[in-house]
Amino acid sequence: MLTFVGLGLYDERDVSVKGLQTIRDSDLVYAEFYTSRLMGATPEKLAQLYGREVKVLTREEVEVSPEGWLGRAKEEKVAFLVGGDPMISTTHLDLRLRALRMGIETRIVHSSSIVTAxxxxxxxxxxxxxxxxxxPYPYVAGGRRIVAMSPRDVVVDNLARDLHTLLFLDIQPERYMTAGEGAALLLEMEEEACGDRFNSSLGVGVARAGSEDAVVVADWLRKLVDRDLGGPLQILVVPGRLHFMEAEALVALAGAPPEILEMAEP
Structure with missing residues (x-):
């Protein structure tokens, strides 16, 4: 049996009672923390609360060659721990499908997710x-700095339909993109596309969801670039046209510019 266990948003205490019991009842406990991380916890803290050793897997062990550890779930109870809620990442769906093809029974213990938070x-x-x-962070190829344009295309498409866009920010070893960096990259993409759609767009940054010092800041995207939300993890939202209650909420909860109230739908 392979059980995907969501750990929630921030630290080791966010796991559900059902998730905790599943972990303690498992023969083997694995985890991956490259698609998401619990910034308020370490593998040592997890192991201390769970009373079980937690082996953290690399990206290669999860995405390229998981057969070794995955095969043990044919005879043993294996818990696979992920930040947030399982299956939000396509990596986890791929792993579940691999397990099913190997004849391994699977189940999911859900938890809180940044998507709903x-x-x-x-x-x-x-x-x-x-x-x-x-x-993603820009990269260098052939001596040129490359900025992926696909995030801009998604935002533009959603804005055209008056929909909000949730933008996950790149996570690399010891490097976590901030909402301000994400906003700056979006503006750079728009400039590259010779557009001006984002000049009047609002941006909402969320930092450390689930923690006691969580921060939510709303400002014009061009101004959000210089806003400091503190430490990771952070996420960025570009809203579409706002309902008046959404506008009131952003002003009250995130310090959004009051003029957005005049632009909101009745």
């Missing part, structure tokens, strides 16, 4: 979100 923290209505996307 953002709505509660910002006041943006969850049914008004369109397709989400990720903003």
């Amino acid at each position: 953002v709505s509660g923290m910002t006041g943006l209505q969850n049914y008004r979100f369109g397709r989400s996307t990720s903003i």
